[in-house]
Amino acid sequence: MGKKVKLNCWERLLLTAIDGGLLPKEGNAITVRVLKALNDKLPLSPEEMEEMGVTPTEMFDKDGNPASGLKFVVATKDSKPEEVEKANKYHEKRIEEKDILFLDSERSVVMVALKMLDTKEKLQPRHLTLWDKFVENWEKDDAK
Numbered sequence: 232m233g234k235k236v237k238l239n240c241w242e243r244l245l246l247t248a249i250d251g252g253l254l255p256k257e258g259n260a261i262t263v264r265v266l267k268a269l270n271d272k273l274p275l276s277p278e279e280m281e282e283m284g285v286t287p288t289e290m291f292d293k294d295g296n297p298a299s300g301l302k303f304v305v306a307t308k309d310s311k312p313e314e315v316e317k318a319n320k321y322h323e324k325r326i327e328e329k330d331i332l333f334l335d336s337e338r339s340v341v342m343v344a345l346k347m348l349d350t351k352e353k354l355q356p357r358h359l360t361l362w363d364k365f366v367e368n369w370e371k372d373d374a375k
Contacts, residue, residue, distance in 0.1 A: 232335055236364050237328040243273045245357060246341065253344050253361070265336050272331060341365045 238246075246253050247270060254266060333341070342365050348354045354362065 233332050234338065234369070235330045235332050236338075238273075238331055238364070239328045240275055240279055241357075242361055242364075243275060243329075243331075245361060247273045253348075253358070254340065255344060261336070262340060265334075265340050268334075269337055269340065338365060338369060342369065 254269060255262065256266075257263070258266065341361070345354070345358065345362050345366055348358060349362075
């Protein structure tokens with residue numbers, strides 16, 4: 232069984248890309264299959280990335296190991312008008328929601344990742360909408 236969840240571009244990036252993504256990078260065979268399915272359905276399309284002004288970039292983690300990353304368009308007071316327009320498009324696009332079907336196994340992987348952050352007291356404000364959608368709302372539905 233599964234359930235459709237409305238996720239905006241920002242939430243999808245939090246799960247897969249920002250700071251290495253919220254999802255685990257490894258696990259047992261079942262978890263790895265679930266991660267592959269999530270990584271196939273969650274990333275932004277090239278069109279969404281272009282509309283948001285997000286470009287892939289090569290970055291390094293804190294240990295100097297290569298890690299894929301993203302570079303965001305941000306407008307400053309010194310930005311050219313076209314840069315401001317791109318940044319505004321990004322902010323508009325990032326809040327558009329898309330219905331994504333999550334199987335119970337996929338939801339479980341996301342929920343476990345969020346609960347681990349909570350247990351370690353590492354949840355951040357940017358994770359709260361994901362917490363609401365995958366932990367609180369799902370647990371309310373399960374209780375019915």
